[in-house]
Amino acid sequence: MSLFLTMISRLQLIFVSGFFIYIFNTMILKPSLLNPLRFIDTDNLNSGFDGDFFQQQLEWYQNPKCYFQPFNISDSLVLQVLADEFPEDFQIVDALTNFVVKNVPWSLSTFVINNPDYLGFNIYEIEYSLDDLGQGKFYGSLGVYTTEAFEVKSKHLNTVLIKYKNSINDYDTVFSTGIEFSFRCQAKVDYDSPKNDRDVYFDQIHNATQLRSVGFRVFKLYLGYSYGLPEWVIDKVNLIQQCDQVTYDNIAYQVSPEAEFDVDKNFDNNWMGANIELQPISNNFIRFTTSNDPEGQTFTPVQKTTPYYNVSSNFSVSSLFKDYSLLEKVMVKKRSVGSFILKLGTSTGNNDIGEFTISDAGSVKTVEWTFTGTSNVYLTIVSATPIDIDVFLVWKQLDELPVPINQDNTPTDNLGKNALMYWSGSESDFNDTWDIATGLGKANTKWSKWCIAGTNGTQVLDGKVLIGIDVTNPSVDYTTLGDNVGNTDNEVTIAKTNLPATPLNVLSSTVAGNGSSIPTSSSPIARARAQSPANPLNYEAVQGSGSVNLGITSNLGEGVKLNITPDGVIALPIIKLVD
Numbered sequence: 001m002s003l004f005l006t007m008i009s010r011l012q013l014i015f016v017s018g019f020f021i022y023i024f025n026t027m028i029l030k031p032s033l034l035n036p037l038r039f040i041d042t043d044n045l046n047s048g049f050d051g052d053f054f055q056q057q058l059e060w061y062q063n064p065k066c067y068f069q070p071f072n073i074s075d076s077l078v079l080q081v082l083a084d085e086f087p088e089d090f091q092i093v094d095a096l097t098n099f100v101v102k103n104v105p106w107s108l109s110t111f112v113i114n115n116p117d118y119l120g121f122n123i124y125e126i127e128y129s130l131d132d133l134g135q136g137k138f139y140g141s142l143g144v145y146t147t148e149a150f151e152v153k154s155k156h157l158n159t160v161l162i163k164y165k166n167s168i169n170d171y172d173t174v175f176s177t178g179i180e181f182s183f184r185c186q187a188k189v190d191y192d193s194p195k196n197d198r199d200v201y202f203d204q205i206h207n208a209t210q211l212r213s214v215g216f217r218v219f220k221l222y223l224g225y226s227y228g229l230p231e232w233v234i235d236k237v238n239l240i241q242q243c244d245q246v247t248y249d250n251i252a253y254q255v256s257p258e259a260e261f262d263v264d265k266n267f268d269n270n271w272m273g274a275n276i277e278l279q280p281i282s283n284n285f286i287r288f289t290t291s292n293d294p295e296g297q298t299f300t301p302v303q304k305t306t307p308y309y310n311v312s313s314n315f316s317v318s319s320l321f322k323d324y325s326l327l328e329k330v331m332v333k334k335r336s337v338g339s340f341i342l343k344l345g346t347s348t349g350n351n352d353i354g355e356f357t358i359s360d361a362g363s364v365k366t367v368e369w370t371f372t373g374t375s376n377v378y379l380t381i382v383s384a385t386p387i388d389i390d391v392f393l394v395w396k397q398l399d400e401l402p403v404p405i406n407q408d409n410t411p412t413d414n415l416g417k418n419a420l421m422y423w424s425g426s427e428s429d430f431n432d433t434w435d436i437a438t439g440l441g442k443a444n445t446k447w448s449k450w451c452i453a454g455t456n457g458t459q460v461l462d463g464k465v466l467i468g469i470d471v472t473n474p475s476v477d478y479t480t481l482g483d484n485v486g487n488t489d490n491e492v493t494i495a496k497t498n499l500p501a502t503p504l505n506v507l508s509s510t511v512a513g514n515g516s517s518i519p520t521s522s523s524p525i526a527r528a529r530a531q532s533p534a535n536p537l538n539y540e541a542v543q544g545s546g547s548v549n550l551g552i553t554s555n556l557g558e559g560v561k562l563n564i565t566p567d568g569v570i571a572l573p574i575i576k577l578v579d
C-alpha cells in the first residue's frame with residue numbers, strides 16, 4: 001500500500017448531529033517486511049495473503065491449527081519500523097490473558113533516509129533480549145498492528161536460527177543502520193549430494209582430457225519437514241533468502257543458482273513443508289595446503305564477488321585490487337532499454353583492461369586481467385540513453401594465505417598463553433561472547449581460553465597504547481615488560497622548559513639610522529623621550545649606562561592543556577590464559 005493510501009486508511013468518520021466530523025490520525029507507521037515477526041494491520045483486515053492472521057484465512061473445509069513462532073530465551077528480538085513521528089512502545093502481550101507484560105521502547109536511528117518516497121520519515125529500531133521476558137506464549141502490539149503469536153522457551157528442538165542482513169536497502173528495510181535480524185523456525189540444513197563443475201576437452205578421436213574441475217557439496221534447507229509450518233513462514237524465509245548475507249545456526253550458505261522451493265501442501269489446513277538447495281559460502285574442497293614447503297604450497301584461492309548496485313553513470317573502484325589480484329569476469333544485470341558500451345581501464349575513459357558491448361538483460365564478460373600493484377579500476381559507460389544496471393566484479397587474490405580444511409582450526413587456537421589481541425563487535429556480540437562478571441570468554445565459543453585484559457590477574461590495558469621493546473639493545477631490562485610508562489593523563493601543559501631555546505630578534509642593526517645609538521647587552525632597551533610641548537611622549541632605543549631595567553610583556557597564552565589522545569578506535573584488549 002502506498003503511503004498516501006496508508007494515510008487515507010487512517011481517516012476516521014464520526015457522525016454527529018447530522019454532520020460527518022473528519023478525524024486524522026497523522027502518524028504513519030510502516031514495519032519492515034523483513035522483521036522476524038509478522039505484523040497484521042487490524043484496521044485494514046482483508047482476504048489478501050498479508051491482510052489477516054493465518055488462522056482466519058482457512059477455507060470452509062479446512063481445520064484450524066495453532067502455530068506459535070519459536071524463540072529461544074537466549075535469542076534477541078530485533079525489529080525496525082519507519083515512521084513520521086516517534087512510535088509508542090512495542091507491547092508484548094500474554095497470549096492467554098491478553099495482559100501487557102512488557103513495554104519495549106524504540107531507539108531512533110541517526111541514519112537519515114535520502115529516498116524521496118520516505119521524506120520526513122525516521123528509522124526506529126528495537127534489539128530486545130528475550131531473557132528479560134522469560135518463557136511463555138505472547139504476541140506483539142504496536143498501534144493498529146498486531147503480530148502473529150510466538151512462544152519463548154529455554155530451547156526449541158529441531159529449529160534453526162537464521163540471521164540475515166543485506167548490503168543494500170530493500171524490502172522497506174534500511175540495512176545501512178547496521179541492523180541484523182534473527183528468525184527461528186522448525187527447520188534443518190542437511191547434506192544432499194556431492195556435485196562438480198568440470199570442463200573436458202575431446203580431441204578428433206574423442207580422447208578425453210580434463211581441463212578444469214571443481215568439486216563441491218550441495219545441502220538442502222528443509223522447512224517444516226512435511227506439513228510443519230504455516231504458509232507465511234515459508235514466504236518469510238523466501239524473503240530472507242533475498243538478502244546477500246544469511247547464516248543458518250551461524251554457518252553461511254547461499255541458495256544455489258536457479259534453485260526454487262519444492263513445496264508439499266496440506267489441504268486439511270494452510271500448513272506446508274518446503275525445501276530448497278543451498279551451497280556453503282566457502283568451498284573447503286578448493287582451499288587447502290598440499291605441501292609443507294611454504295614456497296611450494298598449492299591451493300586454489302576463493303573466488304570473490306564485489307557488487308555495485310543501481311549504477312547510472314561512470315564510477316571507479318578503489319582499494320580493491322592490488323598486486324596478484326586477478327579480475328576474471330564482469331557480470332552486468334541491465335534494467336534499462338537499449339545497448340551500451342562498457343569500458344574498463346586503469347584511467348577514466350580508458351579500455352586497457354577491456355571493452356564490451358552490453359545488450360542482453362544479463363551479460364557475463366571474461367576479463368582475465370592480472371594486477372601488478374595497487375590500482376584503481378575505472379568503469380566508463382558510453383550510452384545514448386540513461387542506464388540502470390547492477391555490476392558484479394568476479395575476482396581472486398592469487399597470493400592469499402591458504403586455509404586449513406579443518407574449519408575448527410581457527411587462528412585463535414594456534415596462539416599460545418599470554419597472547420594479546422583486540423576484540424571488536426556489537427553489544428549483542430559482546431553479550432554472546434564474554435562473561436562480564438568473570439571477564440572470561442564464554443564456554444562453547446572460540447574465546448573460552450581468553451579473558452578481558454585487566455581481569456584474572458592480567459595487565460590492565462584500558463586507555464593504553466602498546467609500546468614495543470627494543471630487543472636489539474643489549475641493555476634492555478626484560479623485567480620492565482608490562483610496566484606502565486609515559487603519562488597516564490591524556491592532557492599535558494606545555495611549560496617554558498619545553499619551548500625551543502631560541503632568542504627573539506628585537507632590534508635591527510640601526511636605530512633611527514644611527515648606528516652609534518645601538519644598545520649593548522647591558523643597556524636598557526628603551527627610554528622615554530620628550531618632544532615639543534604639542535606632542536606626547538614617545539620612546540626610542542638608545543645606548544644607556546648603568547644597570548639594565550627589565551620589564552615583562554603580557555601573557556602570550558592561557559595555559560590550557562592540549563589533548564594528546566591519538567586518533568584511534570575503541571576496542572576490547574583480550575589475553576589468552578591457557579594454551
